[in-house]
Amino acid sequence: MSVTMQETEARVKRSHAQEAAEIPAILRIHRLSISFHAPVVRAVDEVSLEVKEGRIVALVGESGSGKSTLAQAVPGLLDPRRHTAEGEIWLDGTDLRRLSARELRRYRGSTVAMIFQDPANALNPVLTIGRQLIETIRRHRKVQGAEAKKLAVDQLCRAGLPKPETLLRKFPFQLSGGMCQRVMIAIALASGAKLLIADEPTTALDVTVQAQILQELDQLRRETGMGILLITHDLGVVAEIADEVYVMKGGRIVESGHVFEIFAHPRHAYTRELLESR
Numbered sequence: 696m697s698v699t700m701q702e703t704e705a706r707v708k709r710s711h712a713q714e715a716a717e718i719p720a721i722l723r724i725h726r727l728s729i730s731f732h733a734p735v736v737r738a739v740d741e742v743s744l745e746v747k748e749g750r751i752v753a754l755v756g757e758s759g760s761g762k763s764t765l766a767q768a769v770p771g772l773l774d775p776r777r778h779t780a781e782g783e784i785w786l787d788g789t790d791l792r793r794l795s796a797r798e799l800r801r802y803r804g805s806t807v808a809m810i811f812q813d814p815a816n817a818l819n820p821v822l823t824i825g826r827q828l829i830e831t832i833r834r835h836r837k838v839q840g841a842e843a844k845k846l847a848v849d850q851l852c853r854a855g856l857p858k859p860e861t862l863l864r865k866f867p868f869q870l871s872g873g874m875c876q877r878v879m880i881a882i883a884l885a886s887g888a889k890l891l892i893a894d895e896p897t898t899a900l901d902v903t904v905q906a907q908i909l910q911e912l913d914q915l916r917r918e919t920g921m922g923i924l925l926i927t928h929d930l931g932v933v934a935e936i937a938d939e940v941y942v943m944k945g946g947r948i949v950e951s952g953h954v955f956e957i958f959a960h961p962r963h964a965y966t967r968e969l970l971e972s973r
């Protein structure tokens with residue numbers, strides 16, 4: 696019996712579709728638009744996107760296509776005086792666009808966590824790693840003292856950091872970039888976030904550390920069921936760990952789908968260009 700390529704592909708597509716329908720979405724963005732006032736630019740233009748439990752969704756596109764703006768809009772990090780937004784951002788069943796600034800702060804760092812390109816700047820330079828991590832644990836887990844410290848040590852281990860006891864007493868400047876990024880991941884874990892938004896989390900790190908951090912993220916989403924929205928310029932990274940890909944250009948999503956389908960059959964000319972240029 697011979698099975699044609701088309702039949703195989705059709706079957707793969709069906710099983711993806713079936714699987715996708717069964718996994719609940721943590722993040723569902725519906726027709727989100729964001730315009731900055733000065734200079735006037737529609738940085739995000741009617742974008743719809745979904746991140747499911749335990750999935751890594753990659754957002755790719757050229758510089759200035761609106762990736763970071765979209766990423767920052769989710770946890771409400773954009774300055775409200777400088778932009779206008781329309782559309783819906785559903786996180787774990789709540790439309791974040793309808794929350795007050797105060798309610799949004801509560802979501803930030805509990806349901807959604809974010810890591811950035813420059814992890815050293817994301818940490819508070821004058822507080823020890825222990826203070827920053829234990830503070831997060833106290834706030835989200837309602838535990839104190841020795842118990843909070845034990846959880847802090849656990850999260851540092853899970854984020855792949857050696858000698859966590861010693862690390863707790865250190866300040867951010869005493870750590871390498873890769874270690875700072877792991878501390879940020881430990882803080883995200885400690886907060887119990889269901890969604891992690893990672894905006895070029897490894898761009899500033901050297902190649903071996905990049906690979907380790909990505910492996911760490913890959914393992915964590917399996918263990919915790921955390922959904923990850925990963926912004927990257929690196930299509931090699933996308934091929935390696937992403938499940939779905941959204942391609943952004945000029946504020947719009949020009950193409951999206953399962954990573955295998957996008958790589959095997961890019962439909963949009965821009966996606967083909969991206970794949971060829973790597």
Ligand SMILES: Nc1ncnc2c1ncn2[C@@H]1O[C@H](COP(=O)(O)OP(=O)(O)OP(=O)(O)O)[C@@H](O)[C@H]1O
Binds near residue numbers: 732738762763777
């Ligand atoms: N605070 C701001 N005020 C005005 N315009 C902004 C602001 N932030 C971003 N922009 C504009 O919005 C558009 C999208 O920028 P954004 O940083 O989201 O792109 P990006 O895809 O993340 O790019 P990169 O890959 O270089 O990080 C650009 O035209 C940018 O100049």
Ligand code: NI
Binds near residue numbers: 762763764
């Ligand atoms: Ni960006």
